[in-house]
Amino acid sequence: MKADKKMLKGWVRQQNGANRPATMCMALIGMCNVLAGMVLVWSLASILAGLLAGGGRLDARWLGMFILMSVVRVILGYVQEHLAVSSGELARKRLRRELLSRFFAQGPALLRHQHSAALASLLTDRIEALEGYFARWLPASTLWVVAQWSVVLVVFWQNHRAGLILGGCCLSLPFFQAVFGIATAIASRRQLLALNRLQVRFLDRIRGIATIVLSGNAEKDAQGLGQAADELRQRTMKVLRLAFLTSASTDVAMIVALVWIVIDQRHGLMHGGSVAQTTSILFAVLMVPEAFAPFRALSAAYQDRAQITSSGEAIQKLPTLPEMAAGTSADQPRAERTARGIELDVQGVSYQWVKDRPLALDDVSFQLKAGDVALLTGPSGAGKSTLIEMLLGFIRPLEGSIRLGGVDLQALGPAEITQQISWIGQKPVIFAGTLRENIMFATPEASEKQLQAALEASSITGYLPLLPDGLETRLGEGGFGLSGGQAQRIAIARAFLKDAPLLIMDEPTAHLDPMTEQDILMSLRGLLKGRTALISTHSPQFHNIGETVRLTMETGRLTEQETLA
Numbered sequence: 320m321k322a323d324k325k326m327l328k329g330w331v332r333q334q335n336g337a338n339r340p341a342t343m344c345m346a347l348i349g350m351c352n353v354l355a356g357m358v359l360v361w362s363l364a365s366i367l368a369g370l371l372a373g374g375g376r377l378d379a380r381w382l383g384m385f386i387l388m389s390v391v392r393v394i395l396g397y398v399q400e401h402l403a404v405s406s407g408e409l410a411r412k413r414l415r416r417e418l419l420s421r422f423f424a425q426g427p428a429l430l431r432h433q434h435s436a437a438l439a440s441l442l443t444d445r446i447e448a449l450e451g452y453f454a455r456w457l458p459a460s461t462l463w464v465v466a467q468w469s470v471v472l473v474v475f476w477q478n479h480r481a482g483l484i485l486g487g488c489c490l491s492l493p494f495f496q497a498v499f500g501i502a503t504a505i506a507s508r509r510q511l512l513a514l515n516r517l518q519v520r521f522l523d524r525i526r527g528i529a530t531i532v533l534s535g536n537a538e539k540d541a542q543g544l545g546q547a548a549d550e551l552r553q554r555t556m557k558v559l560r561l562a563f564l565t566s567a568s569t570d571v572a573m574i575v576a577l578v579w580i581v582i583d584q585r586h587g588l589m590h591g592g593s594v595a596q597t598t599s600i601l602f603a604v605l606m607v608p609e610a611f612a613p614f615r616a617l618s619a620a621y622q623d624r625a626q627i628t629s630s631g632e633a634i635q636k637l638p639t640l641p642e643m644a645a646g647t648s649a650d651q652p653r654a655e656r657t658a659r660g661i662e663l664d665v666q667g668v669s670y671q672w673v674k675d676r677p678l679a680l681d682d683v684s685f686q687l688k689a690g691d692v693a694l695l696t697g698p699s700g701a702g703k704s705t706l707i708e709m710l711l712g713f714i715r716p717l718e719g720s721i722r723l724g725g726v727d728l729q730a731l732g733p734a735e736i737t738q739q740i741s742w743i744g745q746k747p748v749i750f751a752g753t754l755r756e757n758i759m760f761a762t763p764e765a766s767e768k769q770l771q772a773a774l775e776a777s778s779i780t781g782y783l784p785l786l787p788d789g790l791e792t793r794l795g796e797g798g799f800g801l802s803g804g805q806a807q808r809i810a811i812a813r814a815f816l817k818d819a820p821l822l823i824m825d826e827p828t829a830h831l832d833p834m835t836e837q838d839i840l841m842s843l844r845g846l847l848k849g850r851t852a853l854i855s856t857h858s859p860q861f862h863n864i865g866e867t868v869r870l871t872m873e874t875g876r877l878t879e880q881e882t883l884a
């Protein structure tokens with residue numbers, strides 16, 4: 320727990336450090352704004368003193384200065400706001416980039432630990448909510464003590480008694496902040512967690528809409544969602560109440576300062592003091608809101624501070640990245656491929672998803688020569704998908720080693736692993752885009768000739784005339800729908816285009832009817848030529864696909880290993 324907090328603090332410090340130049344710039348402009356504010360208030364006090372105590376004389380120099388400072392403050396405010404927006408935007412972009420590369424490096428293994436709605440919300444809403452932290456909280460927290468106390472000191476220099484009163488009232492602020500600010504932070508954190516729970520619940524329900532409707536539980540489920548939404552509403556109201564109390568406590572301190580200074584200095588104001596004396600009293604009175612403004616900005620941003628802690632906690636919960644091979648891509652070793660495929664050597668690998676649970680892979684060893692086609696079978700839960708995720712480089716063995724083309728997988732960089740392996744899963748992901756974009760997803764540089772060859776080899780040419788716009792037909796959510804077999808052909812075409820020497824398939828025909836399965840098998844036979852392959856399947860149709868090795872797994876162990884003639 321303590322270690323988690325330390326890590327979280329370290330992460331927040333790192334974020335603050337990455338944003339420091341922009342924060343310092345905004346704080347500097349903020350300070351200039353405060354100084355301009357002092358000159359502006361002094362000009363106003365001088366004008367008013369001239370009118371009240373100088374026989375109604377309007378001093379044009381002070382009027383000019385007042386107008387000039389007003390313009391300067393507008394410009395500084397605009398620049399500050401502009402900087403705040405772009406610094407918040409840059410910080411969010413940087414965080415999203417970091418997170419996305421972390422998600423991609425984890426691959427599907429990530430979804431075994433985290434709900435996809437929680438990941439989506441982390442990447443979108445929760446990063447979005449950090450805008451206030453970078454744009455408002457960081458500059459406000461850097462500036463407020465310096466800005467507030469320079470105002471108090473200037474007032475004290477001009478008018479000792481008023482300065483002391485103002486300073487005393489300002490001293491009460493950290494106390495209010497401690498009471499209401501901390502309560503606001505806790506309430507904001509709870510509100511964010513409630514929001515996250517609601518998002519996860521919504522996505523689950525949308526995904527399972529058919530199951531819910533058909534089970535006749537739609538109404539009960541809607542009630543559950545309603546309760547979750549109500550919990551969020553109550554938590555949001557609590558945050559707003561607390562934020563209101565924080566702001567009200569600042570206002571009370573400010574009004575007390577204002578009234579106290581006026582009562583204390585009423586003699587000088589009412590009994591016609593000199594212009595200089597009236598100016599100094601008016602200056603002290605008019606500076607009161609200026610002295611409280613930095614603190615007001617800070618407490619308005621206090622909620623934003625809670626966001627970084629809660630997003631940081633969610634980011635900390637992501638599994639740690641597997642260590643990547645060090646060095647630049649130029650000096651990283653390359654796996655050796657041949658015209659027949661690539662060698663794969665798995666020696667004594669073990670893996671455990673959760674501590675104190677049985678091993679998902681237990682001392683698994685096998686070897687594939689270039690051109691071997693291995694069929695991997697075994698009952699559900701035997702560890703086939705875990706082995707595949709390990710071969711794809713998404714998880715690292717606790718023990719043992721994997722060599723691809725004579726090189727340890729851990730020594731190969733992610734780009735090299737990606738280049739050497741094609742993967743076909745149970746259901747290919749079809750992205751929103753045209754059929755052409757979907758096929759060329761991993762190889763956008765492929766030529767038209769290569770694309771045509773892949774279309775033929777995967778038999779997409781068979782259904783292409785049925786699509787309204789051929790290769791330019793838009794697919795994905797909201798686009799033209801494809802059958803399971805048609806979609807799987809896209810995955811096969813992608814593999815043809817990629818031309819990697821190792822082909823890994825995880826039940827590629829799991830959701831297809833026997834006829835379609837036979838058609839897909841025909842295309843797969845073509846794809847297997849000149850490649851090493853590992854195919855995990857429950858389907859007997861795969862026997863005689865041209866396999867040279869049969870592997871059988873049970874409860875994480877390789878129980879049978881047969882090499883065919």
Ligand SMILES: Nc1ncnc2c1ncn2[C@@H]1O[C@H](COP(=O)(O)OP(=O)(O)OP(=O)(O)O)[C@@H](O)[C@H]1O
Nearest residue numbers: 431432672673679698699700701702703704705706
């Ligand atoms: N995120 C996880 N947390 C805990 N245990 C896990 C996790 N993922 C998988 N396991 C466990 O690891 C073991 C192997 O699972 P795996 O998905 O590799 O099996 P499989 O052979 O691919 O099954 P299937 O044929 O049904 O896909 C199972 O006992 C499973 O419960």
